[in-house]
Amino acid sequence: MARETGAVCKKCRREGVKLMLKGARCAGEHCAMNRRAFAPGMHGMKRGKLTEYGIHLREKQKVKTFYGVLETQFRKYYRMAEVAKGNTGKVLMSILERRLDNVVYRLGFAYSRAQARQLVAHGHILVNGNRVDIPSYLVRTGDVISVKNRKTSLEAVKLAVLENRNEVPDFLAKSDNEVPSGTVLRLPEADDVAVPVDARGESVPFQPQLIVELCSK
Numbered sequence: 001m002a003r004e005t006g007a008v009c010k011k012c013r014r015e016g017v018k019l020m021l022k023g024a025r026c027a028g029e030h031c032a033m034n035r036r037a038f039a040p041g042m043h044g045m046k047r048g049k050l051t052e053y054g055i056h057l058r059e060k061q062k063v064k065t066f067y068g069v070l071e072t073q074f075r076k077y078y079r080m081a082e083v084a085k086g087n088t089g090k091v092l093m094s095i096l097e098r099r100l101d102n103v104v105y106r107l108g109f110a111y112s113r114a115q116a117r118q119l120v121a122h123g124h125i126l127v128n129g130n131r132v133d134i135p136s137y138l139v140r141t142g143d144v145i146s147v148k149n150r151k152t153s154l155e156a157v158k159l160a161v162l163e164n165r166n167e168v169p170d171f172l173a174k175s176d177n178e179v180p181s182g183t184v185l186r187l188p189e190a191d192d193v194a195v196p197v198d199a200r201g202e203s204v205p206f207q208p209q210l211i212v213e214l215c216s217k
Contacts, residue, residue, distance in 0.1 A: 017062065017196040017204045056214035059207055066196065066206075067096045068113050073136065078215050089208025090190035097171075097188035100125065101135035103145055106194070107174050107182040108164035109157045124153040139184050146181035154179070169194075 050058065064074050081092035096102065101117040104125055110116035117135040119125055125132060126146045127139070139145065147153050161180050168174045171188045175181045195203045 053214075056210045059210040060214055062196075063093075063096070063206055063208070063211060066113075067099065067102060068117060069096070069099075075215075078211075082216075087190075089212045092211065093190045093193050093206065093208050094188050095138065097192060098138040098140075099135065100127065100132060100137040100139060100145070103139050103172065103182070103184070106166070106169055107145065107172060107180075108161055108166055108168065109147060109180055110160050111164065115160070119156060122156075124148050124156050141184055141186055143184045144181060145184070147179055149179045166194075 060074075064071070069077070077095045078092055080095055081088045084091045101113055101120050104110055104116040104119060105113045110119055120135045121133055123131050123133045124147060126148055127137065128144055131148070147157050157180060168182070169188065169192045171184065171186050171192050173183045173185050175183070190208065193206060195205050
């Protein structure tokens with residue numbers, strides 16, 4: 001499975017928003033954005049205004065980084081959204097929200113999407129009672145996502161379940177049983193997407209239309 005490596009906090013600083021790549025740390029006082037809310041690199045503080053192309057590109061990179069998706073897979077999702085009914089940008093965000101690693105994170109079973117990907121890849125997560133170890137698996141309405149009922153799996157999510165204070169979105173229903181689980185009530189919509197914030201704590205919603213304008217050229 002291909003994955004990006006390197007300094008995570010630099011990615012948030014590059015995009016100018018907190019993408020919650022380190023979970024609770026991003027919301028605390030130790031977040032790098034609180035100390036250096038400018039782009040990384042020796043010229044980070046001096047960079048001028050972005051061009052129109054730069055604005056579109058940064059929006060795409062922001063969404064890719066937020067969900068932990070590489071370029072090839074992102075293009076695949078865009079093609080799926082392009083041929084689907086409805087607004088292409090909104091459909092694209094809905095597809096990204098349906099990723100199993102994202103759903104595991106939104107249910108509070110992990111501190112971050114990166115940890116959620118690891119849980120799925122290591123076989124700790126079940127979908128409708130069956131092991132699914134593909135983080136990019138797209139959930140459907142009625143799917144039941146649960147943690148495998150074994151000691152190692154339950155311990156892997158125990159602290160996250162107890163300490164995670166993220167609000168569960170409306171398209172999911174979480175069950176507070178001994179074995180953590182959740183149900184997909186409906187397909188997610190663009191309004192269900194978590195909104196990142198900047199260093200001042202102000203919301204910075206995604207603009208999927210900019211991505212559509214870039215990818216459609």
